[in-house]
Amino acid sequence: MTQTDKPNWIDAWLETQQSWLEKWQATAIEQRVDAMRVGMEILRQHCSPASMSVEAMSVVQSFQSLLQSCMAQVNTGDDQSLLTASNRWQQVFGTFPLGQMREQQLMWQEYLNAYNDYQLRLSALLQSFAQVFVRSLQMVPDDVAKRAAVGKPITDVNELYAVWIECGERAFANIAKQASFVKTQSDSTNAHSRLKIAEHVLLEHWLKSNDLPTRSELNSVHLKMRSMSARIAKLEHQLVKQNTVMKAKRSKKKV
Amino acid sequence: MSEFKLDPEQIREVADMQQLNSALLKQIGEIKDVEIGTAPKDVVYEEDKLKLYRYRSSEKNISVHPEPFQNNNPAVLICYALVNRPTMLDLQPDRSMIRGLLDQGMDVFLIDWGYPDGADRFLDLDDYINRYMFNCVKKVREVRNESQVNLLGVCQGGTLSLCFTALYPQLVKNLITMVAPVDFQTPDDLLSCWLKDLDVASLVTASGNVSGEFLNAAFVTMMPFRLLSQKYMSLLDIAHDKSKLENFMRMEKWIFDSPEQPGALFKQFVSCMYQQNQLVKGSLIIADKAVKLGNIKQPVFNLYATEDHLVPPASSKCLQKYISSKDYRELAFNGGHIGIYVSNKAKQVPIEIAQWLKERA
Numbered sequence: 001m002t003q004t005d006k007p008n009w010i011d012a013w014l015e016t017q018q019s020w021l022e023k024w025q026a027t028a029i030e031q032r033v034d035a036m037r038v039g040m041e042i043l044r045q046h047c048s049p050a051s052m053s054v055e056a057m058s059v060v061q062s063f064q065s066l067l068q069s070c071m072a073q074v075n076t077g078d079d080q081s082l083l084t085a086s087n088r089w090q091q092v093f094g095t096f097p098l099g100q101m102r103e104q105q106l107m108w109q110e111y112l113n114a115y116n117d118y119q120l121r122l123s124a125l126l127q128s129f130a131q132v133f134v135r136s137l138q139m140v141p142d143d144v145a146k147r148a149a150v151g152k153p154i155t156d157v158n159e160l161y162a163v164w165i166e167c168g169e170r171a172f173a174n175i176a177k178q179a180s181f182v183k184t185q186s187d188s189t190n191a192h193s194r195l196k197i198a199e200h201v202l203l204e205h206w207l208k209s210n211d212l213p214t215r216s217e218l219n220s221v222h223l224k225m226r227s228m229s230a231r232i233a234k235l236e237h238q239l240v241k242q243n244t245v246m247k248a249k250r251s252k253k254k255v
Numbered sequence: 256m257s258e259f260k261l262d263p264e265q266i267r268e269v270a271d272m273q274q275l276n277s278a279l280l281k282q283i284g285e286i287k288d289v290e291i292g293t294a295p296k297d298v299v300y301e302e303d304k305l306k307l308y309r310y311r312s313s314e315k316n317i318s319v320h321p322e323p324f325q326n327n328n329p330a331v332l333i334c335y336a337l338v339n340r341p342t343m344l345d346l347q348p349d350r351s352m353i354r355g356l357l358d359q360g361m362d363v364f365l366i367d368w369g370y371p372d373g374a375d376r377f378l379d380l381d382d383y384i385n386r387y388m389f390n391c392v393k394k395v396r397e398v399r400n401e402s403q404v405n406l407l408g409v410c411q412g413g414t415l416s417l418c419f420t421a422l423y424p425q426l427v428k429n430l431i432t433m434v435a436p437v438d439f440q441t442p443d444d445l446l447s448c449w450l451k452d453l454d455v456a457s458l459v460t461a462s463g464n465v466s467g468e469f470l471n472a473a474f475v476t477m478m479p480f481r482l483l484s485q486k487y488m489s490l491l492d493i494a495h496d497k498s499k500l501e502n503f504m505r506m507e508k509w510i511f512d513s514p515e516q517p518g519a520l521f522k523q524f525v526s527c528m529y530q531q532n533q534l535v536k537g538s539l540i541i542a543d544k545a546v547k548l549g550n551i552k553q554p555v556f557n558l559y560a561t562e563d564h565l566v567p568p569a570s571s572k573c574l575q576k577y578i579s580s581k582d583y584r585e586l587a588f589n590g591g592h593i594g595i596y597v598s599n600k601a602k603q604v605p606i607e608i609a610q611w612l613k614e615r616a
Binding site for chain 1: 265268272373374376377378386445448449451452453454457458460461462463477478479480481484485488
């Protein structure tokens, strides 16, 4: 059997996989917009009208309008709009924080910047995996043809699936050690760490304002306990040594 | 793209698959739990979350409590990795390295590091080697009334055992390393490649301890198609075989029983070993003491797996280059990182270890 006369169900299977991939890529783009939606939702919850002055409310409203315009731009989906949206985003979150809520504003700026950064880097990583997926599907027809050429044609879905897995692993092995993939992966993990750190800052602020213990406080207690345990162990060791010496001295005296 | 037409043969294939699916779901539903790590054992020492076990003799099944039992055969202290649990060494009665060693008459001790939590995030190599391992070795020496121990380090535990032996050569009679990374920057080491640009300090600041889920995600991503898809699809092939399904579940239970890594230890291990390769460069310092592999002069038995994708053979095989032992033996196991413990071929491994130790008793 050659590649041209392979059964039509193999084409159908490839077509199904491609269509799934397209949907998945559309979702990945949507995630960029989600970052902004989350930002807006957080802002809305945090700055409730009951706790704010009219001036502060007006600032928040103009901020929300800016965010909405960013989202509208991103929704158009083309590269130019994404770039413009990204610039607007930088404009909003790069503004020097002022006034009574300066510290809070700074924390939120850092958090939302970290969130946006992470989403961008995660999206790049997911794109890398999507490329592996695409490549794996592209490799299948060739492998099917090669098998047919040596008299081992694909006869059922299980065999086709095994071929695809093999192609997938080969496609992944090709990129797994490439500098660009390694960098994309590290960038995503490092961005996630920065996001978590920014999240901690917000959480600790909230915990302190409610007189609840924070992780930083627990860390300093645990560090203190660790150093005290080490000191106790050292003292116990010295005590055992001294007791041994004392015993030896006593037994000498008896003799 | 051609038109999609199903012929009766393909319809039957789909129907067969549906039947297999149903059978699989039924069997999985019937398996309530599977037990792992069932070889009888007693705790002989405890410190913080660590437990030191002594396994009961396979013949006598004697408890060490209340009176310690005498075993004149050689003892071996197993130092497992902090990644995953030591139950891998006793996954099921007929696939158990520990039972294999017991069957050879060995007196088997094992360090179980437990499940570190938030209070353990500042534990580092100093704590694990100079305190925990040192105290376990002390206990085994006391129980056995011997001045030295035979140490068997598994995977990351092998690296810890190398550090321990280099720091306390007088306490180790014979050293065995199994799939232990030594050179962390061999060209075929994918994990090392991925960790190169990781900001491990930020990771640990952000997460405290490093979760088992994080590590598992990294491990399965190394072979994503096989480990995230094919592995589970292959269950259909054993849908009607309860015994094989239970074996699969045991392995699954072990893989996804993943303790956290203490933050400080993880940071130190990734930074010093993977990113700077200090163990082979001779620049590793633990609590102001230099760890020099050249201090290892005792007999060494180094086992590695030829198909190991986590610790490539080259990473383990290089050990001989860095130590001063004149009595050095290597065993290349034809299999993978896990297969060395649980595959059918692995039954020979404890026999080889016991034989090697008895010759040096």
